Amino acid sequence: MKRQAIVAANWKMNGSLPLIKEMISGLNSVKLAENVNVVVCPSTPFLSAFALNAKNENLQANIHLGAQNVSEHKSGAYTGEVSTDMLNEVFVNYVIVGHSERRSIYKETSTQVAHKVKAVLNAGLTPILCIGESENERTSEQTDTVLASQLQPVIDVIGIEKFIDVVIAYEPVWAIGTGKTASPEMAQATHLFIRQFLANANELIANKVPLLYGGSVNAANCEELFAQTDIDGGLIGGASLKVDEFKIICSSAKGS
Numbered sequence: 001m002k003r004q005a006i007v008a009a010n011w012k013m014n015g016s017l018p019l020i021k022e023m024i025s026g027l028n029s030v031k032l033a034e035n036v037n038v039v040v041c042p043s044t045p046f047l048s049a050f051a052l053n054a055k056n057e058n059l060q061a062n063i064h065l066g067a068q069n070v071s072e073h074k075s076g077a078y079t080g081e082v083s084t085d086m087l088n089e090v091f092v093n094y095v096i097v098g099h100s101e102r103r104s105i106y107k108e109t110s111t112q113v114a115h116k117v118k119a120v121l122n123a124g125l126t127p128i129l130c131i132g133e134s135e136n137e138r139t140s141e142q143t144d145t146v147l148a149s150q151l152q153p154v155i156d157v158i159g160i161e162k163f164i165d166v167v168i169a170y171e172p173v174w175a176i177g178t179g180k181t182a183s184p185e186m187a188q189a190t191h192l193f194i195r196q197f198l199a200n201a202n203e204l205i206a207n208k209v210p211l212l213y214g215g216s217v218n219a220a221n222c223e224e225l226f227a228q229t230d231i232d233g234g235l236i237g238g239a240s241l242k243v244d245e246f247k248i249i250c251s252s253a254k255g256s
């Protein structure tokens with residue numbers, strides 16, 4: 001089954017204008033395999049600068065701009081929030097939705113996340129829907145139940161057919177920013193569970209959804225992770241702030 005591969009950079013609340021420029025010129029020289037797309041998600045104040053610099057530097061077409069979050073509301077009295085229309089105006093193509101930090105720190109529920117996914121799709125943008133279990137949930141063998149409980153509300157709100165335009169990032173919470181990566185076998189087994197869960201609703205769609213792995217991916221472990229059948233790239237935090245390391249990760253992705 002042919003699926004696009006995606007390597008996405010989640011800068012979180014890090015980065016600067018100089019890093020935007022450095023990343024754009026670094027990525028312009030990276031050799032990407034066919035069917036691989038790269039998405040850089042800087043903080044909101046840097047989105048326009050990325051778009052402008054990317055245009056000026058003639059950035060290769062398969063490198064895109066992403067946002068780290070968005071409001072589920074169209075517009076109005078939501079101080080501090082950013083709408084999908086605003087993201088469209090600054091040439092954003094992808095939006096990370098439901099990152100574990102948004103779920104745990106800002107108490108986003110799976111239903112709210114589902115409505116954000118819907119808003120992103122309605123605006124013609126691509127959501128990168130993050131799901132993942134905590135360490136406790138993994139050790140008490142609740143991983144599948146947790147992932148199902150995060151996916152089902154999205155299926156209920158948007159319908160399985162719309163998943164054709166959704167990217168899913170499986171990010172075990174215990175692996176994010178900890179240096180503890182899931183083994184390639186563990187990550188593959190969980191990705192397979194996710195694909196089968198979607199396949200219960202629609203097999204054709206399930207086989208087309210890119211499933212990214214996230215959680216302490218780096219230049220040393222990316223190749224083995226990306227070699228797994230159901231891992232179609234990665235969502236990269238810490239290592240995406242280092243241009244040379246991120247380039248290695250991007251060039252190790254293979255479109256399947």
Ligand code: PEP
Pocket residue numbers: 010012171175176177178179214215216217235236237238239
């Ligand atoms: C993330 O924040 O999505 C992430 C995967 O972070 P890190 O790569 O630093 O674990």
